Amino acid sequence: MTVEPRQAASLILLRNGADGAEVLLVERNPAQRFMGGAWVFPGGAVHPGEDRDHAAAAVRELHEEAGIELPAGTELVPFSRWITPDEEGATMRFDAWFYAARAPEGAEARPDGGECVDARWLTPAATLEAGARGELKVMFPTIKHLELLAETPSVEATLAAARIRTVEPILPKVVTRDGEWAVLLPGEPGYEEA
Numbered sequence: 640m641t642v643e644p645r646q647a648a649s650l651i652l653l654r655n656g657a658d659g660a661e662v663l664l665v666e667r668n669p670a671q672r673f674m675g676g677a678w679v680f681p682g683g684a685v686h687p688g689e690d691r692d693h694a695a696a697a698v699r700e701l702h703e704e705a706g707i708e709l710p711a712g713t714e715l716v717p718f719s720r721w722i723t724p725d726e727e728g729a730t731m732r733f734d735a736w737f738y739a740a741r742a743p744e745g746a747e748a749r750p751d752g753g754e755c756v757d758a759r760w761l762t763p764a765a766t767l768e769a770g771a772r773g774e775l776k777v778m779f780p781t782i783k784h785l786e787l788l789a790e791t792p793s794v795e796a797t798l799a800a801a802r803i804r805t806v807e808p809i810l811p812k813v814v815t816r817d818g819e820w821a822v823l824l825p826g827e828p829g830y831e832e833a
Contacts, residue, residue: 644732648697649682654742666757693736706749716801763789
């Protein structure tokens with residue numbers, strides 16, 4: 640049975656730090672059914688009737704989860720679009736748009752304490768290293784975004800790269816190889832056969 644993906648949006652909020660561009664990540668409440676305890680970009684489901692579009696949903700979620708309000712006119716650059724795989728037993732799927740934006744000057748995150756219990760500004764590289772060491776729980780889609788973010792040294796460079804990149808829907812496929820789970824992305828060997 641196919642589970643229809645819910646429309647969702649996330650905000651990749653960026654600021655320049657001493658070691659390059661930093662991104663805001665929030666820790667989802669460990670009690671949450673979906674990705675509990677994971678460090679993610681603020682985001683969630685689009686609310687029809689309340690949100691004008693995906694970008695508006697991303698801005699609302701940033702405010703609700705991290706207490707940061709974006710000034711009117713802040714540029715939101717479409718960064719990526721990920722669709723949760725339709726795998727056996729899936730009960731929840733998302734069709735999520737990710738937007739990148741520059742943080743307002745002096746923005747301090749205040750987690751809501753319900754959905755999110757902590758927030759940190761980290762460089763993409765530091766987050767990937769902490770995830771590899773098991774210090775932070777970082778999920779596959781977030782890892783892939785952080786790898787891309789680590790390629791640019793500043794907020795300006797990140798936004799410039801995002802402005803010229805074509806956003807294509809990414810639908811990962813989960814496969815079993817030699818008894819191990821693996822995630823394949825479009826263009827990777829074996830994706831078309833999976």
